[in-house]
Amino acid sequence: MIAPIRVGVIGVGYWGPNLVRNFYSLPGTECRWAVDLDEKRLTHVQSMYPSLQVSTNLHDVIDDAEVDAVVLATPVDKHAEIAIAAMNAGKHVFVEKPMASTVEECKQMLEVAERTGRTLMVGHTFLYNSVVRRIKQLIDEGELGEIFYVNMTRVNLGLFREDVNVVWDLAPHDVAILEYLLGEHPIRVHATGNDFVQPGIEDVAFIDLEYSGGRRAHLHVSWLDPNKIRKVTVVGSKKMLVYDDTSNVEKLRVYDKGVTKMPHYDSFGEFQLSYRYGDIVLPRIEEAEPLKTEAQHFLDCIREGKRPLSDGVNGLEVVEVLEASCRSIEQGGVAIELNGVGSHR
Ligand SMILES: NC(=O)c1ccc[n+]([C@@H]2O[C@H](COP(=O)([O-])OP(=O)(O)OC[C@H]3O[C@@H](n4cnc5c(N)ncnc54)[C@H](O)[C@@H]3O)[C@@H](O)[C@H]2O)c1
Known part of the structure; x- marks a missing residue:
């Protein structure tokens, strides 16, 4: 029998209990510890998972020689420090998105992962979502043609955070989806945003990303x-699609719609565009809980020594876009050139 991978989860506030649930229930793993500074959170998770050991001191996990992996769901400003301490103690690390607060911290984490040979994975949950994976397949198979632009909206009322602005809270998902779907790092970003409710913490932002060859993405x-x-919304030269993650059914619609310039015309008056209004297809997609797929992938990577799909380099690429977006917001929307930290790949 294969020995189980023993896991400790650090940070069981809003999101951490979802990670505990998955690591607790997956075969081949043993969720041993839950750590939080807040005892009420520990009482809560222990009431659901009585065999968990709990502590307010993260060193109980990091120094436990029987723990193989640490799963981190603390606020982002703690990610780098705890992940580095855990890897230096020989633990594999899964860290929630965004990977860290700065590109510099991400580079330090990558360096420690490299030196210690530990698996470092970032919780870019949507890369493990079956709809996003189907979209990737459609793009890669050329079904949509050349991709012109992507438009993304991720909005709701609240939850207002005090530790990060809306860019660091919500945009990691969209930036990670874009990196995955387009397989390319943007070359330039400009963004605007406002702090309407909490002074100094933007609650709304509009981010524009430019890619080589003129492709674009817009995030709200x-x-x-x-x-x-x-x-x-992904608009391609052949087809277009809309992915609505809030829909219970029909999350993905592929539109055989497009516009073609007629090849020959004699005068401007005869200039014509031909519009195509074809079928709308709703691909059948087997849905699985993305977090479960993601947790399983982390365990597989540890066992097989594989590089995670959302590895530290992917985490760094996303943080570079977030950091540049915030710099652009501070400077009133000026364009910030990205220097392609993705060259780490
Ligand atoms: N993948 C997703 O879809 C998703 C969704 C929500 C949040 N997240 C990410 O999860 C992380 C946590 O977010 P959250 O909303 O749960 O935040 P939260 O503030 O609700 O919870 C964080 C918890 O960490 C604890 N904590 C802080 N410092 C600690 C320390 N040194 N040792 C032990 N515990 C400590 C806090 O007491 C708190 O209970 C963030 O990185 C966030 O971006 C990811």
């Missing part, structure tokens, strides 16, 4: 919107 993230919207 907000904690200040009457409706919960999670929508991605």
Whole structure:
């Protein structure tokens, strides 16, 4: 029998219990510890998972020689410090998105992962979502043709955070989806945003990303919107699609719609565009809980020594875009060139 991978989860506030649930229930793993500074959170998770050991001191996990992996769901400003301490103690690390607060911290984490030979994975949950994976397949198989642009909306009312702005809270998902779908790092970013409710913490932001060859992406993230919207539109030269993550059914619609310039015309008056209004297809997609797929992938990577799909380099690429977006917001929307930290790959 294969020995179980023993896991400790650090940070069981809002999101951490979801990670505990998955690591607790997956075969081949043993969720041993839950750590939080807040005892009420520990009482809560222990009431659901009585065999968990709990502590307010993260060194109980990091120094436990029987723990193989640490799963981190603390606020982002703690990610680098705890992940580095854990890897230096020989633990594999799964860290929630965003990987860290700065590109510099991400580079330090990558360096420690490299030196210690530990698996470092970032919780870019949507890379483990079956709809996003189907979209990737459609793009890679050329079904949509050349991709012109992507438009993404991730808005709702709240939850207002005090530790990070809306860019660091919501945009990691969209930036990670874009890196995955387009397989390319943007070359330039410009962004604007406002702090309407909490001074100094932007609650709404509009981010524009430019890619080589003129492709574009636009992201709207907000904690200040009457409706919960999670929508991605991908427009290609052959087809277009809309992914609505809030829909219970029909999350993905592929539109055989497009526009073609007629090849020959004699005068401007005869200039014509031909519009195509074809079928709308709703691909059948087997849905699985993305977090379960993600947790299983972490365990597989540890066992097989594989590089995670959302590895430290992917985490660094996303943080570079977030950091540049915030710099652009501070400077009133000026374009910030990205220097392609993705060259780490
Ligand atoms: N993948 C996703 O879809 C998703 C969704 C929500 C949040 N997240 C990420 O999860 C992380 C946590 O977010 P959250 O919303 O749960 O935050 P939260 O503030 O609700 O919870 C964080 C917890 O960490 C604890 N903590 C802080 N410092 C600690 C320390 N030194 N040792 C032990 N515990 C400590 C806090 O007491 C708190 O209970 C963030 O990185 C966030 O971006 C990811």
